[in-house]
Amino acid sequence: MKALTLDNIARSFGGLPAVDGVSLQAPPGRITGLIGPNGAGKTTVVNLITGLLKVGGGRILVGDDDMTEADAPTLARAGVARTFQNIRLIGDATVLDNVVAGFHRHEKAGTLANMLGLPSAHHERREFERKAHALLDRFGMTALARHPAGSLSYGHQRRIEMMRALAMEPSVLLLDEPVAGMNDAEAYSLADIFRDVARQGVAILLIEHNMRFVMSLCEHIYVLAFGRLIAEGTPDEVAGNPRVIEAYLGS
């Protein structure tokens, strides 16, 4: 049970601030929303949290650990998982293999055991596949386990990404526009899964463009515009905030 805390983080590109002093908290067990119009800096925030970009200032905490200087693999191993706004799967690999890849941070069998094909490596692989099948079951995709991920529909690919992130058994889960391009029925069936995951004590940060979806799902919402936080609060408070309305309508 770890919270994600951003303390006044900043980052600029070629002198132009993309994220400017953003502080927020995503406590465990809660779905926290981060919304904002296009170009507000939402994906930059995700890339800063996951260590793909270096922070220009401020601090990033996962639980009580200072992760400001950590690189991407270190953060992933510390339990920060993410999905990508533009789906990034290994298209030629099967659905199962894509999901199993998520378990990487839990691997215990050593390099040598894997190279020599020792039983410990075999057992581990079977264990991961069993868990991956459980995830496939939960997302209703068992029948597609052996299909190449790239051959499936957009909605299915989004689910595979989600399963891969969940396979990491994360403490912090960043969802970067997870329902973009889905219809309402698909989106709301995923919402149930998100609630379920949060209930197990995962801190979820949901980055979305779709206001309606965020409002229905999140307990607490931060609003980003031009790299700065302009509002925060419950969905009702945010929806009634004139600055938020201006930011969305003005853009």
Add this chain to the structure above:
Amino acid sequence: MLMQQLLNGVVVGSVYGLFALGFTLIFGVNHIMNMAHGTVFMWGAFAGLYAVMLFDVPFPVAVLIGALGGGTVSVVLDWVAFRPLRKRGAPEFSSIVSSIGASLILLSLAQQLTATRVMRFPFDIFPIVVFSFFGLRIQLLQLVIIGIVVLMVIGLLYYLYRTSFGRQIRSVAFSESTSKLLGINPFAINFQVFFISGALAGIAGVLIGIVFNSVHFMMGEPLLLRAFVVIILGGLGSIPGALIAGLLIGIIQTLTVAYLSAGLADAIVFSALFLVLLVRPTGLFGGTAAVARVTRR
């Protein structure tokens, strides 16, 4: 004696620089490693040589034809080897493979054409005039070569930094997708980049062919290998870097051959490359901004 060798090193090194300039230009703009650049250089030398042999043209015209020949081969190379991959958005790896394939073909054709012979420019292609001062012997040819290289570099810099074409090339180098949004035609840009790059290589080919008094189908390979060292040393995509590193490699090589042994030259030059990658992968003259493009995230 040392001064004399240094001078010879500077002359050879400036031609290396000229060759590497075209290589680094393509690298900087298209992020492609053109493994066929050595064969473009060789075909440039061939174009100049055949013009002299068949039509008895004078030195300046031979250089010009070398430039035209190199430029043409380079543009065709772009169309055949790189454009199909660019359309697919293929990564660096496939460009390397495809240009190796193209270089094999260009190499083999040259071999057929010349029946594997080593050919020479006629001796009177350039008058042998030697100046000597302070005990240093400088040939007119050496001065002309340095002059040509300086001229080409100034011309290239002017083109890149003072003309609107140059601005477009630099903007494509910075971000191809953004440039497309700005209405820049990548087709025209690639045509220019490959032609300029090939022309520089072609000029270098004619000059090297005259200096070493030999033109043969394998002449591009050692130059290409040296160009790799030059661009690593100079920092990728850096024009002054390529020039300085070119001079440096020319001098190191000449001194090694003169004072140690010819065989060691390669070992020393390539070990230098390794050392630089180990200590300073952005190159001796690359800025810190280049780090992101050299190392992994």
Add this chain to the structure above:
Amino acid sequence: MIGFLNSYAPLLELALFNALLAFSQYVVLRAGVFSLGTAAFAALGAYAAAILATKLAMPTWLGLVAAFGIGTLAGALVAIPLARLRGVFQALATLALVQIVLSITLNWVDLTEGALGINSIPKTVGLVGMLVAVVVVGYFLAVIGSSSIGRAFDIIREDETVAVSLGISVPKHHMIAFILSGAIAGLAGGLHAYNSYSITPNEYGFNMLVIVLAMVVLGGRVSIWGPLVGAVILTVLPELLRGFQEYRMVVQGALLMVSIVFLPRGVADTALAALRRRRIATAKAKTGTVTA
């Protein structure tokens, strides 16, 4: 059968040697490493084995262990600086490595006999020995390929951002790939030295680099069948083209270009993918008729 084997043994041995080299190239490409160092590692292995046999009269097994060892060591040493570099730079640096090794084997005449190469090496490895080596190496590569290391290789090759987001260490896996590549090529070089009576520096130069790269590009770099298919095609092709000796390089070059443009995944991987698609399609058709 025996007669057939005798007349084709040299060709088969060459194909097996090429297959080992292709394995060495394959393992780095699969991990998204643009190493071109296979020729250098093979040269080190070949010279270690040849020198031990001719100058020190060491037994074959010791020579092969030395060849394997020196290849592994070279792979590890190269990996340290190169694992953190981007692909093009790995390619350039390993190309330089090939040149450095070539220049050493050409110039350290006391040890390597220079350009003439080392001759009259006792032939102690035959067709069976080469075959065993290919099977053993192929088996281990298949095991590694289906383990978590192979999966990590695939993810790194396809999308490094995803790899690091899953906690996969890119330098670590690139290091593993380099070491495997060095070990396999070193062993291949040693076997070749004991199989061919003589070795020369120029065998292990730019030409070998190109041919080995071509094998894997043509064959494919995901399944272990890729390098095998590539090695067989590019060993047999020159034999078939013997009448057109002058055009051999043109054909190889064209093959390289055509396969990277039209068959970017290689013959074997494309065929395997098609096979898998067909299996799924027939499975679907069957379940379809059941539910209907």
